[in-house]
Amino acid sequence: MIEHYALIKHLHMTTAALSLGFFLVRAAWSVRESSLLQRRWVKVLPHLNDSLLLVLGVLLAVMLGMWPHQHPWLAAKLVALLAYIGLGTLAIKRGRTPARRALAALAALATFAYMLGAAIHHHPLSWLALL
Numbered sequence: 001m002i003e004h005y006a007l008i009k010h011l012h013m014t015t016a017a018l019s020l021g022f023f024l025v026r027a028a029w030s031v032r033e034s035s036l037l038q039r040r041w042v043k044v045l046p047h048l049n050d051s052l053l054l055v056l057g058v059l060l061a062v063m064l065g066m067w068p069h070q071h072p073w074l075a076a077k078l079v080a081l082l083a084y085i086g087l088g089t090l091a092i093k094r095g096r097t098p099a100r101r102a103l104a105a106l107a108a109l110a111t112f113a114y115m116l117g118a119a120i121h122h123h124p125l126s127w128l129a130l131l
Contacts, residue, residue, distance in 0.1 A: 001063055008056055008063070015053035020112060022046035027091045027105035031098045076124035077115050084111040 026046065029037045036042065061067065061074065068075035087108035095101030117126030 005060075005063060008059055012053065012056040012060060015049055015056060016116075018049050019046070019053055022049060023088060023091075023105075023108065023112075027088075027101070027108070030092045030095070031102045031105065033098060037092070071122070072124045073118045073122045076126075077118045080111050080115045080118065084108055084115065087111060 022045070026037060026042060028034075029042075066074055068078055087104050090104035091101050091108050095104050114126045117129075118124060121127070121129045123129035
């Protein structure tokens with residue numbers, strides 16, 4: 001299985017990029033109160049991609065024997081993932097006004113950037129680990 005590590009890692013990164021793209025489009029449509037959010041593919045495709053993203057992430061962790069209780073950066077990334085999901089639902093569905101949805105979208109993007117930095121630097125301080 002480890003011989004497929006590079007492929008699985010690149011698929012994980014690709015699905016992460018797609019997830020961000022889907023989020024940006026849906027958040028923008030939500031803030032603008034666009035009817036495009038009601039299209040079937042918009043309701044299905046991002047969730048399929050995000051499910052694959054999660055499966056690939058778990059597979060990578062299992063392949064490498066990395067567990068959140070052993071790697072603080074991974075634990076921080078998982079906590080941030082929960083925050084990102086919550087903020088994403090506010091940005092796309094549950095925010096009562098366009099302004100609240102926009103604010104939640106910005107917070108979700110900041111959280112995504114944090115997760116990216118934690119993954120790249122393998123440090124819970126994310127991008128601040130460079131200082």
